[in-house]
Amino acid sequence: MRRYDTSLQLIPESNPHMWDGVQKAGMIAFSIGLLGLVVSTLGGGPVYAGIGLGLTILGALVYIVQTRKDGPPGIKNHYIMFSSALSRGYLGWMAAIFMTGFYIILYFHPQHLKSLVVLVNPLQVWLSGSSAWNDKGEMSQWFLYGFLYTVTILVMGVRALIKYRHSRYQILRTLSVMFFQLAFAFTIPNVLAKLNDGLYFEWANIWPLRYYELFPYSVEDLLRNGALGKFMLFWSIASILVITPILTYFFGKRWYCSWVCGCGGLAETLGDGFRQNSDKSLRAWRVERWLIHSVLVLIVLTTGLMWLNHIYGGSVLGSLSGKFSIAYGFFIHSIFAGVIGTGFYPIMGSRVWCRFGCPMAAVLGLLQRYFSRFRITTNGGQCISCGNCSTYCEMGIDVRWYAQRGENIVRASCVGCGMCSAVCPRGVLNLENGPVRNRTGIPV
């Protein structure tokens, strides 16, 4: 007799009792790979790192493809709430601790990643023209991080593509984040660095998300690098002052947050299975508004101080602005965006950073709220208040609150992932761009 024991639920719709040979093989490969990676951080050397990396990627892909091709296309969120890993069970907490630990090692103890850095160094040399070790013999872990980040988005992107294959919006959006990560965030910056004497520039990573991009030292660095450097500086300024307002006016913040941005890309792929863990309470919304706008104020202040200090030659503020920038980098960028933002996926949902911290999201949110054609439209009186939309909103918006009143959703935080529309069993919700007047759809 086939049994469905929910207590052993590792991953939704996939009880180990019901795995076929291919799924089991995939999971075994993945587990051995993970073990290999752990051994490599304990000094096991690049061979372990190579076996570890290879087997985790291969195992994950085999498992994902075999699991997800089961059944006709459509929303299949079966068993998510019974899953220990996805529903804050002990496996979820273990995953959170593991991921948080990885970020702490990455930021503060990178020497443990040496085997992995050695492993991918040939690729780094080939792609970017420089080694992970500088002339003084100091190691940089950041190429490795970019590599792992990209691979994760690609592998988990395959999962999202299969899971949401019934929706062309989801397919195109997933392909978009995979493309922007692979091309704009990873390959192009490295290749350009190789061709231009190490000049590294991320085209799709906009200030204030890339917080130091408009600091005096970054700007001077770009100005030293000829026509290309000047164009990069022009691009940086145009990105935030021209491109962002125009695209957000027409399409909402989604053009960036869920189609282009790397943080968004990771949330939509690796984080997709955790999206239901975001807090939907009114209290969380209050915290969110205070926090995210405080971070925006902080980075604007920090950037301003840096420039003041630069203009007055450091005589006015002394080392204060430098301390501001270091503190921002440590507390906001490393701890908030990295350790908490990604490490806490299994506990607080996939958009912790995007929702509570990202200053770029704050700018886009203000634009979306007050100067945009974007809204989520509610289809008449068809809402049955089931709660699927709110449950699967990664930004913690209580979508149902609006939908059941027949009110359109105009919220600063909506990243336009389109999942509320996808999971709605009555076809009530739709992402639309339309006239700015009376966007909420409530008769005036």
Added chain:
Amino acid sequence: MGGIVIIGNGIAGTTVARHVRKQSDRPVTMISSESRHFYSRPALMYVYMGHMKLDHLKPYEDWFWRKNDIELVFDYVRRIDPEEKRLFLANSPPIAYDKLVIATGSKSNYFGWPGQHLAGVQGLYNLQDLELMERNTRDIRSGVIVGGGLIGVEMAEMLRTRHIDVTFLVREDRYWGNILRSEEGAFIGRHLKQHHVDLRLETELKEILGDASGRVRAVVTHRGEEIPCQFVGLTAGVSPNLDLVRDSTIDTGRGVRVNTFLETSAPDIYACGDCAEICEREGERGRVEPLWYTGKMQAETLAKTLCGHRTAYDRGVWFNSAKFFDIEYQTYGMVSPEPQDHEDTLYWESPSGGQCFRLVYHKDSGVVTGMNSFGIRYRHRTFERWMKRGATVEEVLTNLDEANFDPEFFKRFEQSIVDAYNKTAARPVRLRRKKLLGLF
């Protein structure tokens, strides 16, 4: 003064409470013995399937009721005393009311089948049914569902997520034969087969067989076929829940009889939602509308009456929606299950079999009176506007693109639908395209 007391905290009762509170400061009390807080009944299936937890089904956070000064009583009403204007409860002292709203909902139909009281045999309507179903379907291999309606197909989907084999007994010659036309019924039937549901049409339940321990072991059909199973879902519709009012002086028929102002035969007592039987004229057989949407609209109307603006219930252009496994369904206006003499119809199905669409219109005037859509989302307000205005089939088809509510980048079928119409139409229709990006 006792204020407004509402029996039942489903969509009807809750909507009355909320809308009264929007319009007045009168005390409002809501009594339920099913759940402490309002939850979405149509979403029960998602808890079983693991899409949501029970908490997710609550449309309002628990603080909402106190903040809006709506008192919640978790108790069972035993008796109404219309003379003294009092309610007697099972576990707490009597409650006085100034105005009383009966919103007790429905009960599953049991038609007296032999064996319907065996363990493992049940309907699905409330929270307690869901808990029972969780227990009844643990570690079983196969189930039989009786009755081809919406709850039946939901139950089939629920069981299939647990990899339980499903046999679906339907009395009519097609799925949901008292609502859907034969093409749509066959269309959904094919989809059910895709999901490995064993659909048995024109098959009636004769008897349910139990084992020595009193648990179901098989069902017998009217043809004498025995189908082994460990679970039987009885989903042959619902009827108004009259347990409370049947023995009172309040007039009942199929439901609690009310006029179009939702007033019962007793002074200051009203009824709305599933349990109400709305009678246009006195003594006539009324209509029962056991739908989420109508419950909500009736309650909004009743709230106005309770707050001093006596208002008649007018449900407007009919609409409904549902989902059959992966296929969403919307209907606007009226599409009768059998073709009518005075009307013409356009039926279209996509080549892939994932979508179908029907328009029903008057033979002579061409005025559109009903629409069915499966697998394509259409705008409620647009169709409502068209039908209120008496738009013709040509007008609707010309502007069909404007009514599409599918997400961006989805494949569009409007041209294909118009082509199907033009094949037989005297005057061809040209589809008007939506502007690119809404601008050009």
